[in-house]
Amino acid sequence: GAVVSQHPSRVICKSGTSVKIECRSLDFQATTMFWYRQFPKKSLMLMATSNEGSKATYEQGVEKDKFLINHASLTLSTLTVTSAHPEDSSFYICSASQQGEAYDTEAFFGQGTRLTVV
Amino acid sequence: LAKTTQPISMDSYEGQEVNITCSHNNIATNDYITWYQQFPSQGPRFIIQGYKTKVTNEVASLFIPADRKSSTLSLPRVSLSDTAVYYCLVGRTGFQKLVFGTGTRLLVSP
Numbered sequence: 001g002a003v004v005s006q007h008p009s010r011v012i013c014k015s016g017t018s019v020k021i022e023c024r025s026l027d028f029q030a031t032t033m034f035w036y037r038q039f040p041k042k043s044l045m046l047m048a049t050s051n052e053g054s055k056a057t058y059e060q061g062v063e064k065d066k067f068l069i070n071h072a073s074l075t076l077s078t079l080t081v082t083s084a085h086p087e088d089s090s091f092y093i094c095s096a097s098q099q100g101e102a103y104d105t106e107a108f109f110g111q112g113t114r115l116t117v118v
Numbered sequence: 119l120a121k122t123t124q125p126i127s128m129d130s131y132e133g134q135e136v137n138i139t140c141s142h143n144n145i146a147t148n149d150y151i152t153w154y155q156q157f158p159s160q161g162p163r164f165i166i167q168g169y170k171t172k173v174t175n176e177v178a179s180l181f182i183p184a185d186r187k188s189s190t191l192s193l194p195r196v197s198l199s200d201t202a203v204y205y206c207l208v209g210r211t212g213f214q215k216l217v218f219g220t221g222t223r224l225l226v227s228p
Contacts, residue, residue, distance in 0.1 A: 006161075034215055043205075044162070044218040093161045095216070106152065107216060109161035 002028045004096045006110035013084055013117055021079045021113045023094035029074035030096035034107070035067075038091040050077040050094075084117040091115075122206045127223040136193040138222050140206030143187045151182060151189045154205045156221070162205060166191065193224075201226045 036044040056069035068080040154162035
């Protein structure tokens with residue numbers, strides 16, 4: 001299957017700083033990527049839908065000014081956590097799909113990024 | 119997006135067959151049923167996908183009755199490494215935003 005890569009896999013930052021997480025589709029083009037966050041022993045919660053060349057669509061309750069999403073190319077979407085606070089510590093996961101009607105039944109997930117804000 | 123309901127947890131022993139059932143009463147005609155496996159601190163990993171009847175691959179089987187309102191993931195002869203959370207998702211999972219349910223936390227013991 002297709003490969004989605006996230007970087008970094010884990011990051012520790014100080015409170016008040018910003019952190020950027022990258023999500024890349026390595027061997028296919030993805031017009032749409034999704035960002036999720038997951039707290040310990042909880043399920044994945046969708047944060048936003050990232051569309052190449054346009055503004056991201058955020059889920060209710062997700063602050064768009066705090067979680068900046070940029071999808072500048074068909075293989076890269078970035079999530080920037082701005083002015084991070086300890087409560088932003090979580091596991092962030094992206095997913096992407098290949099273009100084309102024939103591929104719209106499977107989503108491929110990155111390995112996740114563990115963010116710890118101290 | 120069809121809502122799914124799964125048991126929150128299951129316990130098994132090595133070598134046993136495990137069946138996890140998922141209910142999705144509001145599944146739409148175009149929806150597929152996809153199962154993912156997630157280990158701690160990793161992203162979900164695709165296990166199997168089906169539309170109707172039975173699908174089998176090298177790691178699992180998926181049974182879907184005619185009304186498609188439920189599905190059963192079957193893991194033959196589980197091992198300790200199958201301890202994970204298993205998620206059932208319904209829809210055109212490639213392009214739709216996914217709504218994850220609670221998942222089923224499977225614990226395999228020696």
